[in-house]
Amino acid sequence: MHRITCYLDFVSPFAHLAFGRLPQVLEGLSYAVEYRPVLLGALLQQHGNPGPAGIAPKRAWTYRQVQWLGHAHGIALQMPAVHPFNPLPLLRLALATSEDGSLSRHVAGVVLDHVWHGGADANDAQRLAALAAALPLRHDPAGAEVKALLRANTDAALARGVFGVPSFEVGGRLFWGFDGLPMLRACLDGDAWFDGPVWAEADALPNGLKPA
Numbered sequence: 450m451h452r453i454t455c456y457l458d459f460v461s462p463f464a465h466l467a468f469g470r471l472p473q474v475l476e477g478l479s480y481a482v483e484y485r486p487v488l489l490g491a492l493l494q495q496h497g498n499p500g501p502a503g504i505a506p507k508r509a510w511t512y513r514q515v516q517w518l519g520h521a522h523g524i525a526l527q528m529p530a531v532h533p534f535n536p537l538p539l540l541r542l543a544l545a546t547s548e549d550g551s552l553s554r555h556v557a558g559v560v561l562d563h564v565w566h567g568g569a570d571a572n573d574a575q576r577l578a579a580l581a582a583a584l585p586l587r588h589d590p591a592g593a594e595v596k597a598l599l600r601a602n603t604d605a606a607l608a609r610g611v612f613g614v615p616s617f618e619v620g621g622r623l624f625w626g627f628d629g630l631p632m633l634r635a636c637l638d639g640d641a642w643f644d645g646p647v648w649a650e651a652d653a654l655p656n657g658l659k660p661a
Contacts, residue, residue, distance in 0.1 A: 458489035
């Protein structure tokens, strides 16, 4: 059985797309997916990356592209009323259902649908209250235990080299993004390319641009 860890943040439209597509990508395989919420902003800050929302033309392009990808792949996706937004309330609500920092696919899907279906404000107080009522909460979302789970997930992701979401870890390898799903499938299928030198050589390729 393939054991896959999926790092995601609900603020990412690509996480929603990948979540919707993943069952088809993994069809026919024996697998288990562990969904672990992380704070995307902390990953971006650690790597000095402003993210798509930090570059105005890229932000607009990203919003066009993700809606096209949803259309092309048959995955319902509507932009929320405001984006980007602070994902902490959603991350903490989701993790309030967990004992160890991982989520069931059901919980991850409910929270993603809250954001990416309907075009409403993801952080509207009434909608957050309704979301909380729909989730099997075990802990206080504002409690120290839940905050510690999010911090531990994010720190663990950084330690493994995660720089964005969604990221999928399997067999010590990381696959990033919605467009990385075919590569993930090829690896799980035993594609001989992954036994060659290219994967390791990418880490060792010299950088011709020296820091100022």
